[in-house]
Amino acid sequence: MPAGSSSSRVIVHVDLDCFYAQVEMISNPELKGKPLGVQQKYLVVTCNYEARELGVKKLMNVRDAKEKCPQLVLVNGEDLTRYRETSYKVTELLEEFSPVVERLGFDENFVDLTEMVEKRLQRLPSDDVAALTVSGHVYNNQSINLHDVLHIRLLVGSQIAAEMREAMYNQLGLTGCAGVASNKLLAKLVSGIFKPNQQTVLLPESSQDLIHSLKHVKEMPGIGYKTAKRLEALGISSVHDLQTVSSKILEKELGIPIAQRIQKLSFGEDNSPVTPSGPPQSFSEEDSLKKCSSEVEAKSKIQELLASLLNRVCQDGRKPHTIRLIIRRYSSEKHCSRESRQCSIPSHIIQKLGTGNYDVMTPMVDILMKLFRSMVNVKMPFHLTLLSVCFCNLKSLNTTKKGTIDYYLTPSLSTTSCSGKHSFKMKDIHMEDF
DNA sequence: TGGGGTTAT
């Protein structure tokens, strides 16, 4: 690698083991050692390894799961609060290693380790390079060449990955897998090679083996259900098919941007950066229903969803400027498509958010019911199978800077009036803010 | 398939 022009990166993908089940076992240690499933409606959405050994699979019907495994213990996982909170603790822990952390769902994170690796190598006496060792598995059992700078960097990446997993276990009691490679695609694919609670590093010479170990293009992250179907229509099913198909044909069928992106993926190439996720862009709560067919039922569900959301938005501190209502209509076969209507939240309501005292429920429910009636003709029979409310377009209240007198004099900025318990606690004053 | 999320069009 030419000095100073490091185009090669070191990326880690961290993937928690059966995350919801782990959180449940921490909440209730009596569940440890027993086959455990986490249930949402009639599905077992995830389960621990004891349950997997007895034949339970992710997203299995509760009946099938109980049939396969009568001793299966089930806990309800429809309330995501503890999962979400634990998930952000993991992200925050990883951000302590390097601030560039991208979340993928609640249980996966990417971290760009390139800078950290460079720093460790810079303060490593050159004689000590010979004593460097890998942490965890090496994909394909490939041998490490300590004279190859790419190998050295990935190996240091594997050591950092091991430290991250140690910290997750020691500080949060969570286990997980990690994959270290030169980009996000490869890091993600390699993290799943040894499971659970293990890690694997991919050296560049083995990247073709890794991507060809996929049996179908649908297994490639970034190629979803729709794209896989369109590829199949072109007779493309293996990674090799996708590598060798004419790019002109692919571009004509999928459009230039998707065609070029997925064909690069098929070679194991992925230049997408690790994008720091930061705080969430939206908050939503949803509930699937067997049947909602009256406006009164809908209103009651919407009130439930909204009440939870208001708590969350209050905790966050930022203010949503847009509210959205999402529905799913009953339909015999059609792939469950959703419809939504959104509007901006009137500024006088935004102001009341988080102050706790004023009733913000009533005007918000009124808005949501107007959105509801703009989608559903309530004078005609209807049958909905899902209701969801989403707050988005989140803004920090204003751009008031720390260290200005305004920051400490604006009640909503310098105190947390939301949680009650901390109602009048002043924000800590840090001299370095001035 | 649940109960979430993101970005692109």
Add this chain to the structure above:
DNA sequence: ATAACCC
């Protein structure tokens, strides 16, 4: 507003 992707 929808459609695609991710878990």
